[in-house]
Amino acid sequence: MSHGLRIAFFGSSLVSAYWNGAATYYRGLIRALHARGHRVTFYEPDAYGRQEHRDLQDPDWARVVVYSNDRGSLDECLDDAFGADVVVKASGVGTFDAYLEARVLELRRSGTQVVFWDVDAPATLERVAKDAHDLFRPLIPRYDGILTYGGGAPVVNAYRELGAKQCVPIYNALDPDTHHPVAPEQRFAGDLAFLGNRLPDREARVEAFFLKAAEALPRSRMLLGGSGWEDRVVPANVVRLGHVYTQDHNALNCSARAVLNIHRDSMARFGFSPATRVFEAAGAGACLITDAFEGVEQFLEPGREVLVARSGEEVAEHVARLTPEDARRLGQAALRRVLAKHTYAHRAVEVEAALGYRAGGRA
Structure with a gap:
């Protein structure tokens, strides 16, 4: 140029x-x-x-x-x-x-x-x-x-x-140089990981989609990353990670069986607003579960490249059904899609x- x-x-x-x-x-x-x-x-x-x-x-x-x-x-x-x-x-x-x-x-x-x-x-x-x-x-x-x-x-x-x-x-x-598959790390092993700061217009949805799912699956290990959750009452199977630095995002995404994306209220209402985490997780080849939002299929194909949930109960159902093989297949399909288009x-x-x-x- x-x-x-x-x-x-x-x-x-x-x-x-x-x-x-x-x-x-x-x-x-x-x-x-x-x-x-x-x-x-x-x-x-x-x-x-x-x-x-x-x-x-x-x-x-x-x-x-x-x-x-x-x-x-x-x-x-x-x-x-x-x-x-x-x-x-x-x-x-x-x-x-x-x-x-x-x-x-x-x-x-x-x-x-x-x-x-x-x-x-x-x-x-x-x-x-x-x-x-x-x-x-x-x-x-x-x-x-x-x-x-x-x-x-x-x-x-x-x-x-x-x-x-x-x-x-x-x-x-996705920036493939920053977010990409890495070897899993034991400290981030779990059935479902959610990463997001505690914000007023997100907290109710985190409660509905993540904490409710954790309550429904008491034997599962759930990881909660992000700032502001220190004094929040959470189910006994939720592990609080605190602020997770960018350089650890790949390890988190590659270690948990599935990664959850939850939109803030306003983003969910307007739709067509996939959060950064969607592409970070897909770029790491993670199996992604997202709360439903208008336009999701413009970015990833539901059922093949991403799992979509309309409630905490549906999140829990996805996690309960998800085999390691299914998780790997979904993650690889998402990775191919974002590298080709996003x-x-x-x-x-x-x-x-x-x-x-x-x-x-x-x-």
Whole structure:
């Protein structure tokens, strides 16, 4: 590629997955964009203890700028981003979000596109719908485009109704260099593993799909990974793992007989939003059980590449019936599908199309 895009990206964190579920998504996409000749500078705040829990050194495929959690430092980053071909404001940076949403629009000029990248579109849209005075609402038509982490037609239509010039879902995917099959580890051996931080709009579904299944299968060993579960009462057969670092995800996915994916409330309602964990697990060749969501068959074929459950009882039934051979067969089928259709290399091409970019020429 003769000349790639210079992309200034304001997001939560690239170097830390601590209380930052978007890390895997950012890493996979930005690495794939770099491989296609684009240069990304990622601006992230020093917030929420993420720098103390880094699980990635500054990569050679992006320039990372960590700014102090104050407006002056952020303004310096905005000055630094001036003149980029594409300026991205991601949702959920976690500090100065409303300020950033307005300020990045001031960087738009001939040759510079400003894009809002919504990594939690269902939550954003529900918030804007509830509050006619939401500060982000009038800014939507001013962006050159909205990219979203998922949501399908319901999200696209909702953003278009709010005046978005265009809205393009860029779904989660697999980075095969990061998530891949490894040897199982005894510490993660179990019948079912669930990995997810304790969040208000997820907890009730974790109770319904994971803890209820654990109660129904008292002889099974169930693994619960993620932050925030320390003081939660759980059945006796549930092993709490605490925060599981990214480098241990493959071992977890390859050691348990099955891995459970549970969507947050808003993601489940909008559908077409497979979580990062879906592709992480499939990429490791894990046998995946997911709560039902609209559009699942667009990503994996139910019954052949993924098991779908509508309740904790159905999760328990899947686990009880699942032989090691069945689990292996499902996992291998899922791995083949995601390698063929759902890697970040595939998504990077979709990002270029959304930005109107053609190799050898600009948008």
